[in-house]
Amino acid sequence: MSDLDPETFDSRKYVEDFPKLQRAYKNAFETMNDAYDSELVHAIDQRVLNESEPLYEDGAFRIDLPENPHDRVTDAGVLVDEEKLSGTLDRYVDEIEAELRSVFDLDGE
Amino acid sequence: MAHKRPTGAATPRSGAEVQRSKTVRRQTVGMSTEAQDGDDLQDRITNFLRRNFPQIQMHGGSAAIQNLDRETGEVTIMLGGACSGCGISPMTIQAIKTRMVKEIPEIETVHADTGMDGGGGGDAGGMSPSFPSETTEDDGDAGADEGPQAPF
Numbered sequence: 001m002s003d004l005d006p007e008t009f010d011s012r013k014y015v016e017d018f019p020k021l022q023r024a025y026k027n028a029f030e031t032m033n034d035a036y037d038s039e040l041v042h043a044i045d046q047r048v049l050n051e052s053e054p055l056y057e058d059g060a061f062r063i064d065l066p067e068n069p070h071d072r073v074t075d076a077g078v079l080v081d082e083e084k085l086s087g088t089l090d091r092y093v094d095e096i097e098a099e100l101r102s103v104f105d106l107d108g109e
Numbered sequence: 110m111a112h113k114r115p116t117g118a119a120t121p122r123s124g125a126e127v128q129r130s131k132t133v134r135r136q137t138v139g140m141s142t143e144a145q146d147g148d149d150l151q152d153r154i155t156n157f158l159r160r161n162f163p164q165i166q167m168h169g170g171s172a173a174i175q176n177l178d179r180e181t182g183e184v185t186i187m188l189g190g191a192c193s194g195c196g197i198s199p200m201t202i203q204a205i206k207t208r209m210v211k212e213i214p215e216i217e218t219v220h221a222d223t224g225m226d227g228g229g230g231g232d233a234g235g236m237s238p239s240f241p242s243e244t245t246e247d248d249g250d251a252g253a254d255e256g257p258q259a260p261f
Contacts, residue, residue: 014204021204022164022197029196046223049199 004104009056017104021054024099032092040085043078044069044092054100061100063093150215151177154184157213162201170198172205175222182217184209189223198223 013021032041051066066072069089070082080088101107151174158165158172165172165188176185186205188198202221209219 014207018200018204019164021200025200026196033196045196045199050202050221050223052199053203054200 004056004106006056013054020103021100024096024103025049027099027102028092028095031095032088036088036091037080039078040073040080040088041092043073043076043080044085044089047072047076048089049092049096054096061097061104061106063096065089065093150179150213153213154209154216157209158186158205161208162205164197165201168197176220179215182215183220184216184218185220185222187222 009017029041029045032044048065048069049063051072053064055062055064070080070085073080073085154174154177162172171189173187173189174184175187176183178184188201202223205221206219209216
């Protein structure tokens with residue numbers, strides 16, 4: 001059983017655990033960039049995830065996203081329909097959460 | 110495309126205006142000895158970034174103070190270079206925002222941008238290379254070399 005808890009994660013995530021977070025986000029980015037439209041993945045990375053917040057709640061990671069991701073991406077000049085964005089973003093978030101579980105050794109718990 | 114890197118000149122203004130303004134524009138991290146009017150705050154921000162986020166330069170990125178307003182406590186940090194497409198900038202931005210307001214009391218609000226183009230503002234004002242990759246020269250005793258370790 002992991003000793004990770006929401007408060008500990010929150011207090012450490014941008015300090016001691018920051019390299020883990022970076023690794024998780026970077027791995028997720030690379031996976032997504034290989035599999036999906038690179039321009040869209042970059043736009044999500046730069047325009048949506050830059051306002052995201054990783055949280056650890058109820059024994060699981062969750063990525064809190066900003067509102068209006070579609071506007072954020074299209075404001076960056078990337079034209080994409082809502083459905084495609086939503087699907088890609090969901091997959092991206094799943095990927096980050098999976099990477100977080102992995103770097104925090106929570107896989108299989 | 111997402112990351113073009115215009116290397117334009119830094120927002121030219123009249124010299125006197127720049128000197129007098131309380132707003133300091135585009136101070137590149139790592140070159141912290143220009144444009145100072147007793148500018149300790151700017152140095153502290155620069156050192157804060159260099160000390161706490163060595164990953165930026167290790168990844169070929171850069172961090173520059175684009176705008177600093179002492180009166181409102183607002184600072185805008187521009188992340189450039191490889192940062193605009195490396196997948197770690199979102200977390201780096203959040204970490205800078207979260208930690209800087211805690212660790213530098215004068216700072217109330219941090220804006221950070223990777224300069225990705227698009228309507229949102231940040232026009233491509235040009236990205237200066239920064240964080241000269243050879244650590245410190247004169248400014249900073251322990252400041253610049255606290256065990257930076259690239260996580261990957």
